Amino acid sequence: AQSVAQPEDQVNVAEGNPLTVKCTYSVSGNPYLFWYVQYPNRGLQFLLKYITGDNLVKGSYGFEAEFNKSQTSFHLKKPSALVSDSALYFCAVRDYNLDSNYQLIWGAGTKLIIKP
């Protein structure tokens, strides 16, 4: 069965330090992987995606993610955290080979808190 795991409910980082938000996945075929961010009382904003190609993907607001096929991971990273990065982050996967009618499998979400 397809699944996405975000092992940390909350991640705390000091401003200026690097941050990592973890995501691992399980799919039967080739994965399409996505990261979204949600600020309080707002919709979800797309950050970045991996479909094929370079394993290091760069996205919005200075975020990047590394696709690791052997570890089935797609961790979100940023070299220097900002207080404004504090939000709820979701990892999602779509199975490229599955006739899923474009459904996404969502992780439970990780609350990122950046402290000044």
Next chain:
Amino acid sequence: DTEVTQTPKHLVMGMTNKKSLKCEQHMGHRAMYWYKQKAKKPPELMFVYSYEKLSINESVPSRFSPECPNSSLLNLHLHALQPEDSALYLCASSDHVGEQFFGPGTRLTVL
């Protein structure tokens, strides 16, 4: 234009009311979605329209009725809702392989 718009932003309704949520996109996407999201939880898929036809109905109660009048518009008709239906309702659109673009959502409160 990479925007998905939703109206209204907030909606308070009684359990006997009938109301509708509206969603619009002009990105030429042929897939559109309705999600329900509770606080601090991932979005739960309700309906998917592909080429204006309902392709997925995730066992949603009949008090929620989707409608896709054309390729740019998506409605969600609400009738006889329950207090537990209070949530953020999100609309999204996508092409057939890429990311989904979300609207800002409608915050629904059922009294």
